[in-house]
Amino acid sequence: MARIGYARCSSEDQSLDVQIARLKQEGCQPIRSEKVSGASRDGRTELAAILDFVREGDEVCVTRADRLGRDTRDVLNIVHELDQRGAYLTVLDPHLSTRGETGRIVLTVLGMVAEMERRFIRERQKEGIAQAKEKGIYKGGTRRVSRERVLAMRQEGVGPAAIAKALGCSRMQVYRILNAQGVDQTAA
Structure with missing residues (x-):
């Protein structure tokens, strides 16, 4: 029976050190960690690896319930998947x-609280952006991908997947840029 640790934070500038140290202190081995949003399970490859690897009798440990996810349904689905494999959280x-x-009842309540907290954060963010726009100081988020470069590469005949790989972004970002400009994505 393994005691598997899982640590997660939402952004690159946050640190996983405290979570990992706590999981080590609790005797977790292995410990999987990732820096990705807990809003959904999309892109959470380390969590997926744990769920694929976990065996009957194994224990998955997290420092706090919101590290597992910020969506009640996702948290409960993860618990259900662990149950199906004979493991627990x-x-x-x-x-x-x-x-x-x-523990299941309390976890359900904590999952609901984490989801509510996420909604409050989004609401405060919207309010802050609206106030900044009123004052004329909001400039929007910084672009992570050069739209000009995407369009130029597409005109050179490079496909969306190759553009994404070359620019270090997702294909979805490339498709959004191309769609916004009305560019044909099928012709090479």
């Missing part, structure tokens, strides 16, 4: 486990 703070029904 332990949250270290506050300490609870899905071995018993009380």
